Amino acid sequence: MTLAPRVVLVHRRTEYEELVARHGTPGQAAFFLASRGRSVEEVEQRHARQAAALARAAAAVPLDWRRSRVERADLPRFLFEPGDVVAVVGQDGLVANVAKYLDGQPVVGVDAERGRNAGVLVRHRVEALPALLRAAAGGEGSLEERTMVEAVADDGQRLLALNEVYVGQPGHQTARYRLAVEGDPEPQASSGVLVGTGTGATGWCRSAWLERGGPLALPAPGAPALAWFVREAWPSPTTGTTRVHGLLDGGRQLVLTVESEHLVAFGDGIEADALELVWGQSVRLGVSTTCLRLLA
Template identity: 30%
Template sequence: MKIEYAIIIKNKTRLEALIERFNTKAQAQFYIESSGGDFQEYVAEHEKFYQSFLEVQTKLSKVIKNKVIEKEFVPSYIFSEKNLIIVIGQDGLVANVAKYSKNIPIIAINPDEERYDGTLLPFNVKNFLNGITSVINESFNSKKMRFAEAVLNDGQKLLAVNDLFIGMSSHSSARYKIVLNGKEEMHSSSGIIVSTKTGSTGWLSSIFNMAFGILGSKKLKYPSLNDDDLYFAVREPFKSIRTQTEICGGTIKSGNTLIVESLMPNNGFIFSDGIEQDFLQFNSGATAEIRLSEEMAVLVIN
């Protein structure tokens, strides 16, 4: 299939979000500086991003036709097999886009290597054309990113590249029944994080960092995940007469399923990859099966 169009996907910078909130740059600057913040850091980050963005667009336009889509429109955009997806931004943007990519190769570019870790950003503005050429010539190397999925008993499904969160949409305790390998418990907790290997350096790692800080780094180690495993952790489980704390973390092997039954009359939900707008309602009567999905995304690597 001949690639006809490159779709460049970007997100608003923090400065743009501030100006959107406060209407003008001057008002945004006044708010940040009056609170003791460093407004110039927002400006520098914004300028660096657009310097990189312009360089990517200029180089790309000499190779293939392209158009730009903002992150907010990605869920409603219909990608074609004739497209090539280019993501320029932070790691989280790659995860947000991957769920809608339909196995179309993704070239992810780190626009600011001094600010962004780039775990999911194999390319930079200097070498990304190598990835473009390899995809056009159908000779590219890639990393398959397996999704986690939550499937409700009414058939609704939600995918996640990094992680799923199952809990309450407020700070109230989540109440649910959890079942793994035939063992079940009643829980009251701050919710459950389910992570893929791709996402294990993100939210899941913060849970381990917290535990390291409390117990000391010599007592714990990060879990070793395979590409075909998921790992789950229960946040702040509460033990009481009616609730237990034995099933608080572990591996969900390929082919296995974690079952969670909601006991929350309202405000229960499941969201993916840190985006609360991308969610399923999860109230009393709903049961979710959490497992590794057969679907995956294709991330081009250098």
């Protein structure tokens, strides 16, 4: 017996839900904002729009299909099935948050607040979701494949990211390591290393790129290449600054060997789901064979 398709609705808690969780009651949350000259009405209205979009997305799933719902904080513990259709209801960044936990499942990005999001990854309105879900489940939709970055430690730990992977100190102090692309490694002390995709080239990596004066051509979202940047490399008698940015293409990888007591590698800003690296360990960063399959 063939199982019906399963739709997984991905969302995140709103600012209003975060406020109520922190302060205990809606009244206390409103008082907190009012005491600082702010009104709770704006976050209440945004919460209502998000809740309405999520309800409409749930109603768009055919009655004879299976369905599940997962909040962003629970993504590391959620088990996606190979045949899932993933509907992300929220912001562009939420697509990046879920992409690292997928393995080729089609993703439909639904903009919950038209006009507030850039709409690069959440391109669709909730009204179009019924047709989009059927197209994705039937393999009929046009899918755009976006490159992802992969970090693999020498003990087998593995991490994927759609935008970028950051390697550095968990407390954002000075990170010490040896860095190599080809040839002999260079000892460095810095604020960490960013390795990003063409999708991430509009975010954190672009900031580093602009600070350097645009020293290289950033890759396109679907190109099998990555850009990397060392943040605030510090010259000293034992550390160098000659390798601070570059491109990884043609299967090349960036190899970082830890010379700090403890470094971490995390993707797309999710620090709670990180690779833990100790002195002497190495981590390799390069283009992943897994990509995000986004319904165009």
